[in-house]
Amino acid sequence: xxxxxxxxxxxxxxxxxxxxxxxxxxxxxxxxxxxxxxxxxxxxxxxxxxxxxxxxxxxxxxxxxxxxxxxxxxxxxxxxxxxxxxxxxxxxxxxxxxxxxxxxxxxxxxxxxxxxxxxxxxxxxxxxxxxxxxxxxxxxxxxxxxxxxxx
Numbered sequence: 371x372x373x374x375x376x377x378x379x380x381x382x383x384x385x386x387x388x389x390x391x392x393x394x395x396x397x398x399x400x401x402x403x404x405x406x407x408x409x410x411x412x413x414x415x416x417x418x419x420x421x422x423x424x425x426x427x428x429x430x431x432x433x434x435x436x437x438x439x440x441x442x443x444x445x446x447x448x449x450x451x452x453x454x455x456x457x458x459x460x461x462x463x464x465x466x467x468x469x470x471x472x473x474x475x476x477x478x479x480x481x482x483x484x485x486x487x488x489x490x491x492x493x494x495x496x497x498x499x500x501x502x503x504x505x506x507x508x509x510x511x512x513x514x515x516x517x518x519x520x521x
């Protein structure tokens with residue numbers, strides 16, 4: 371695959387163009403990655419508002435009617451419901467792994483079995499997130515593709 375970068379004068383005109391013979395899962399992954407890189411969220415921490423990139427979010431968690439975005443070193447409260455974040459960021463490799471957690475597959479290091487059909491998601495920042503039994507098949511398919519369906 372050939373990659374070219376062309377410098378332009380205006381930030382507003384920035385874009386990523388992918389020319390391909392066929393839209394494969396790999397091409398879709400590249401599109402999702404590029405799309406997530408440009409997105410920013412606004413969240414609050416200790417009463418202050420901050421902008422931060424969507425790609426830096428390891429997972430979203432719903433607690434006590436609030437939704438939090440966890441990055442490598444900070445936790446921000448965001449003004450979305452978990453289902454709204456799931457719908458908005460599904461194309462950016464965010465996937466539900468329990469009733470209260472939405473996981474960023476781009477920040478996932480590995481998964482391992484736990485008790486009672488559940489799994490653990492080991493994130494790149496060292497955190498471990500529980501994957502509920504009901505969501506294991508979808509996560510395995512997303513991580514391992516066709517091979518994950520058979521297991």
